[in-house]
Amino acid sequence: MATECTPVIRVAVASADFIGQAQQLADKLSLPMHSAGSDAYDYLLEYSDSGLALVPSADKGYGSIRCDFAGSEHSHRRRHGGGNGQAIAKAVGVSGKFAPQVLDLTAGLGGDGFVLASLGCTVAMLERNPIVHSLLADGLSRGGEESRGCESTGYDSRDPELDEIINRLSLLEGSAADYLNSLAEQLISSEAEVWRPDIVYVDPMFPLRKKSAKVKKQMQAFHAIVGADNDADQLLASALAVAQYRVVVKRPAGAGFLAQTKPSYSLEGKSTRYDIYALKKLPQ
Numbered sequence: 001m002a003t004e005c006t007p008v009i010r011v012a013v014a015s016a017d018f019i020g021q022a023q024q025l026a027d028k029l030s031l032p033m034h035s036a037g038s039d040a041y042d043y044l045l046e047y048s049d050s051g052l053a054l055v056p057s058a059d060k061g062y063g064s065i066r067c068d069f070a071g072s073e074h075s076h077r078r079r080h081g082g083g084n085g086q087a088i089a090k091a092v093g094v095s096g097k098f099a100p101q102v103l104d105l106t107a108g109l110g111g112d113g114f115v116l117a118s119l120g121c122t123v124a125m126l127e128r129n130p131i132v133h134s135l136l137a138d139g140l141s142r143g144g145e146e147s148r149g150c151e152s153t154g155y156d157s158r159d160p161e162l163d164e165i166i167n168r169l170s171l172l173e174g175s176a177a178d179y180l181n182s183l184a185e186q187l188i189s190s191e192a193e194v195w196r197p198d199i200v201y202v203d204p205m206f207p208l209r210k211k212s213a214k215v216k217k218q219m220q221a222f223h224a225i226v227g228a229d230n231d232a233d234q235l236l237a238s239a240l241a242v243a244q245y246r247v248v249v250k251r252p253a254g255a256g257f258l259a260q261t262k263p264s265y266s267l268e269g270k271s272t273r274y275d276i277y278a279l280k281k282l283p284q
């Protein structure tokens, strides 16, 4: 069996329709293609009718992960999540009068970015892990597609409201530190006007806690691929240099402050805390 330290990952297809896409991804990520005769693997990155999924081998006991903005979890949160009353909305400062432009330095599968975009924010997301980036890019490319077009019936249903939300999301692949440094440099040296995010949002990975049995099966696969973001402390100072109004850091309840720096204030939830580093009063 393949080892846990250097997971063996291959690109696979559920049907021959996806071979072109799969080969492109395999080339981009320098991963081998999977075939019936291939050796054991830890994960498959598999294209099927439902998009791209990270599928752990059966012995792992983890669930598959995919980015599905039309799925029931996102739809439920969008419709019944509490709107601007949610802690994330208050942390970022969304109100009836202000829908900020957010730079999300740690996109992951776009969950928080999606919530903010569904509240009207424009969200530019950064993701450095190439596998996570591919899953998120695939979710964004399917947009508000609720079911794939079927050749025999031509049926293809879309949710226009979901399309609008997804149009407010953009994604870049790369390191947040590099992006922030380059933005800070442009702000100092460029004579032309340079875009500055209203809010910089940071949600680094934490090591799984001991109660990991409680962590959803999908999240176990996600943690196994990404690991802990041990360099997160380095982002705070650069984030504060480019944000116009606030830097917002999401932490597990009870965790220490990012870069051991006390925020202006925190919003505490049962399992999550938002630390707000306020720079300027929000527009009223």
Ligand SMILES: C[S@@+](CC[C@H](N)C(=O)[O-])C[C@H]1O[C@@H](n2cnc3c(N)ncnc32)[C@H](O)[C@@H]1O
Binding pocket: 105, 106, 107, 108, 109, 110, 111, 112, 113, 126, 127, 128, 129, 132, 174, 175, 176, 177, 203, 204, 205, 206, 226, 229, 235
């Ligand atoms: C906890 S997850 C974010 C989850 C996300 N907020 C959501 O709601 O889906 C952290 C993600 O940020 C990415 N990440 C961490 N540090 C980063 C950095 N310095 N630059 C770019 N991406 C980073 C990791 O690869 C991981 O996918």
